[in-house]
Amino acid sequence: MDGLDILKKSWNKDDPNQRKLSAKDIYPMLHKKSSSIAKTLFYISIAELVFWIIVSFIPYICSDNYKERLDKIYDSEHLFTVMTILSFGITILFIYLLFRSYKAISVTDSAKKLMENIINTRKVIKYYVLYNLIVFGFSLFFGFYYALHNDPETVKNIANFGPTEMTIMYLILFGFSALLILLFWLFYKLIYGLLLKRLNRNYKELEKIDD
Amino acid sequence: MNKELENNFVELLEKHQNIIHKVCRLYTDNYDAHNDLFQEITIQLWKAYPKFRGDSKFSTWMYRVGLNTAITLYRKSKRRVTTQDFEGVEFKIKADEYDDTEEQQLKTLYKAIHKLNDIEKALVFLYLEDKDYREISETLGISEVNARVKMNRIKTKLKTLLNP
Structure with a gap:
């Protein structure tokens, strides 16, 4: 008789060391908060949406100076409106995709399907973060470019720079932007990596069985 | 969620709780973790209960949710069912x-x-x-x-x- 068969014999018996819970013990459990990874993922996603929406839109509303600069950069009211609508549209699309994929997570699916749906939700938010980092990267680049060419104060400061100094400055600025974006990206990788480490491991294990 | 649904659910869970205990016994190796996982499975079952149509057996539906919670959804949390919750309760040995x-x-x-x-x-x-x-x-x-x-x-x- 192998080990599992020994266990099978006593499997359906109540464990004598296990306290049987009464209805009185169960009722309060129903009202406790879940700490499942699907819920945590959802909260992180919402936090990221809110964060990037604030980052993208607050400057437009709060700073006149920023608005003026943007007007100068785009040099066209029309282009600015198009960019704003596009930006809003993309954010709404991501919100829709996020809710749709979150809704698809069902605890009664097969284990593999459940894992796939959670991974899909994580993918939606990953693309949203990636999109924002790209926009952020471009904004930094154009911001620096604008400052170096159009901002009277900066132009005055760098008037005496020779070609080597200008190259070094561009390299520093480029390096700084890349580093900032990289740090953001690593931060996200870390958050999701930690959260979904076990899920990813189990998903790979399931895939391995069917290979 | 209405009271009747809650009562039905608790009654069924009380009756079939051994299924959850069995999942917990395989996936945890200490008392606190067992209770923590038990609670998370209970929450997941309760959340999914309104969609339980009864075309499968409650116990079958339960072990699927239980396993999915243990394999996929469960995240060790700081929230623990404290040992105080069990004070004054006799263990059935x-x-x-x-x-x-x-x-x-x-x-x-x-x-x-x-x-x-x-x-x-x-x-x-x-x-x-x-x-x-x-x-x-x-x-x-x-x-x-x-x-x-x-x-x-x-x-x-x-x-x-x-x-x-």
């Missing part, structure tokens, strides 16, 4: 059923099972629940043939773990 040798054997077995990975534990659970390979494959989302092959490998692995 039935002296006449107590068998030291069997108890020892089972302890060793559980120790070996705890060394398996999460998916292997799920297969062990379903095997112990006497589920056929069609049901095992549907629950985990793998093919029937591969579920059978994997189960045989797990049995060999357990033998090695028990007789190193």
